[in-house]
Amino acid sequence: MASSTTVQELEAEADDQPVEPWPRGISRRATMRISDVLAALQIEFPAVTNSKLRFLEEQGLVQPVRTPAGYRQYSPADIERLRYVLRQQRDRYVPLKVIGAQLAALDAGEEDDVPLRAQLATRDGVRPAPATGARLTAEALAREAGVDPEVVTGLVTAGVLRPTASGHFDAWARDVVVLAVALGEHGVDARHLRVFRTAADRQADLVEQIVAPWRGRHAPSSRARAGTLAAEVGELCTQLHTALVRAAVSELAP
Template identity: 40%
Template sequence: MAAEHQVAPESGERGELLNIGQVLDLLREDFPGLISIPKIRLLEQDGLIAPHRTASGYRKFSHRDVERIRYVLRMQRDHYLPKKVIAEHLDAIDRGLEPPEPGPVVPTVPTVALSSDGIPSPDSFRRTDNLRLSRKELVKIAEVSDELLRELEDARLIAAVRGYYDTDALVIAQTAKELAAFGIEPRHLRGMKAAADREVGLVQQIVAPQLRTNDPAARARAAETAAEVAALSVRLHATLVKAGLKQP
């Protein structure tokens, strides 16, 4: 079992028992905002830890208890595991077994289909997925700040749909973060959004006649046409930028 997932075995050093305040001090630095005295009490209530009690009723924690709390917090923070699953892991550890490796933190993000030169192909425009990310998940996966995400939303580059963000929002956030390293802020990208909207309008104008019919085959052809035209439009746009940069 990887060191990240290990819980220290029972040491038997009962003279090193800690009070709840000392446990809080040990864990606060690694889990800021996640650990508190009520949280520790809740873990005991849920049966995930079982601290000793003095004759007067005070909780006393062994170093093994501290490691169990650390494990619970890590699994909740890094892998979003529910308490029921964490309890199963701890039971396996108690019985000398190794818990299973945690699965992905979030649904696997589909890879955008790109042609060999890095320009999106028609397949990338046909791609559909059901990925829905919460705001917290988007910030975590894209590794962007809440402030940058708000600026992208203010610039209308990203928008949540019914409270969730899709794959495109993730790619936009990641790309905007990389551009920010060069001093390009979301407000500077409004022109790109306007240009993209014009390209979308052009594609929609081309397929509009096919979409006005009730013929399913015609509507399917409209989707194919939209993907082809969109890919060609992006290729032309990228090539024009490339050619413009070559000019003295």
């Protein structure tokens, strides 16, 4: 009578089995085209583009199957992998190299699986325009921020807000107005806020210098790289500014 398989033998056999890449337990049958992927990601990541997907592929973060005709096809597992990458960029501003290392650890089973759940969002690294696609007029901006139109006018006069040539404002203008009003309650008026505008412009100039080599290229993946890099470096500038202000303010407390 043959002896039964021991626990040690079973464990050895399990060790010899290749670890299924992350995410595990999700279909890897590649039947989805890029258009299908964009539709699946649209609700959570409305700013994701065809170029962005190709750029993430070039970085080795997702590996769609190629048909004999050269078309890319994605699986449900690829979709979840893309969601992980896009969330890490959008929510935590994690650099792509770090995300790649995180995925490698998940693939190897060295890290715990992250929960797979969707969440409604309004930006993907770079914040898109409002859902309507239209920019805000001064009157609409005042309504959105819950302030009198004179407040918006005052911020424009002080150089804090800059409308386009057509007199419209971008998607970030509402945040600027709301924060300016909050500071106004502490006696900080619009003219005092010019220093913030100047600092932001200088930081934007620095970011522009960093991404300029990528913006000068014509390949769609290069433009996607420029957008990703601008978002990452811009957020690092924001975090550094925040840390410096907090450190300075902490010295004012007894």
